[in-house]
Amino acid sequence: MIDPAEIAVAHERVRDRIHRTPVLIARDLGLDAPLEVKLENTQLTGSFKVRGAFNSLLSRAVPQAGIVAASGGNHGAAVAYAARALGHPARIFVPELAGPSKIALIRSTGADLVVVSGTYAEALAAAREHEARTGAIQVHAYDDPATVTGQGTLMREWEEQGLDGVDTVLIAVGGGGLIGGALLWLQGRRKVVAVEPESCATLGAARKAGQPVDIEVGGIAANALGAKRIGSICFDLAQRFDTPVVTVTDDAIEAAQHRLWQGLRQWVEPAGATALAALASGAYTPEPGERVAVLVCGANPAPGPFD
Structure with a gap:
């Protein structure tokens, strides 16, 4: 198992090469309460990758x-x-x-x-x-220790910036590099909820089967979340921390894209809106008093604004 201390090392290694992306309290997303959001879509090349x-x-x-x-x-x-x-x-x-x-x-x-x-x-x-x-x-996209610890710097950075009083963080899942890094860094200090499109739900299929399995890939987020099988690093961490998984429809993802544009003027790709879709559609319903934060992770829609 990777040591979470390796994320701290990775943070020092990459911090002068990347953006420190903003965290804000979103009040105009049409939700019942303000929501803490990290805009990793503003990262270099448009994603946490x-x-x-x-x-x-x-x-x-x-x-x-x-x-x-x-x-x-x-x-x-x-x-x-x-x-x-x-x-x-x-x-x-x-x-x-x-x-x-x-x-x-x-x-x-x-x-x-x-x-x-x-x-x-x-x-x-x-x-x-x-x-x-x-x-x-x-350089593997998600199932390599160096990739996972690099992605874990996002959650380390976010804890420095905010998350005060936040109980739960919603994160979209494809192959699992990002959520794997988050789970590794947090070590159960906060609940992490995996959000997957119904049409490419690798982690949910693996949790149900008790091991990573191949799935069919489709839907509007397939070009970012369309791994055929969840990474073994992510799967092991999700099993260890009993990570809940929820799925969302393509329609819910599209609606969340529009919420982010209308409320924050952030036009993101479907994968970037997937975590918000779980909250906005009711696929994830917080308990009374549960404070939730959402990661917006990708900024490269197809077609893009200038295509």
């Missing part, structure tokens, strides 16, 4: 063959950005469903981008083949 990318690249030797990563879009953009900043070549594999905004974002970094048919699973297979053939190091 850059935390894990920088931690991964700064904590290991990079060979001449460079870096390879598979991604639904945001992870690829983050790895490509970090690789460019550190002077390393990078090849990024993404599925077609990544969408034009994320594909354009990755291309803008100068990385070698390969678009493959299928889903994230096919992109990962192609990245592993490239890794084996060339000797490049792979």
Whole structure:
């Protein structure tokens, strides 16, 4: 099991490379009470993924063959950005469903981008083949200790900024790198609720089966939350802390996107609105007096505002 102290080390390693994203009290989201929100959608490349990318690249030797990563879009953009900043070549594999905004974002970094048919699973297979053939190091999107501890810096940062009196934090789940880092850092000090789209609920399927299992992937958040199987690191942590899982519909996610735009003028991708969707739709109903916070995690909708 990863030591949570490694998140503190990762925080010092990446803090000068990333943004310290804002936390605010949202009063105009159409909810019953003000809500503490962390806007990680304002992070470099538009998502938390850059935390894990920088931690991964700064904590290991990079060979001449460079870096390879598979991604639904945001992870690829983050790895490509970090690789460019550190002077390393990078090849990024993404599925077609990544969408034009994320594909354009990755291309803008100068990385070698390969678009493959299928889903994230096919992109990962192609990245592993490239890794084996060339000797490049792979930066996994979610199931690697360096990725998870890098993502865990978000929750460490958030505790420094707020969460005073907050009982529960709602976090969207794809492969589990972000929520895994949060669980690792918090160690049960606060309740963490996993929120998944009904159409790609990897953690819920794994909790039900007692082990990670493959699922079918679909829905409007598939290009960010569309892992075929939950990561083993996240699954072990979710089992250890008995993490509750709720699912939300695509309609609820779309409605939450509009709430964030109307109330905060934050136009985010479906994955970025998924955690709020659980609260706004009633998929997660707090107990009387329970104080809840929400993470907004991704800012790259398809189509984007200038597509």
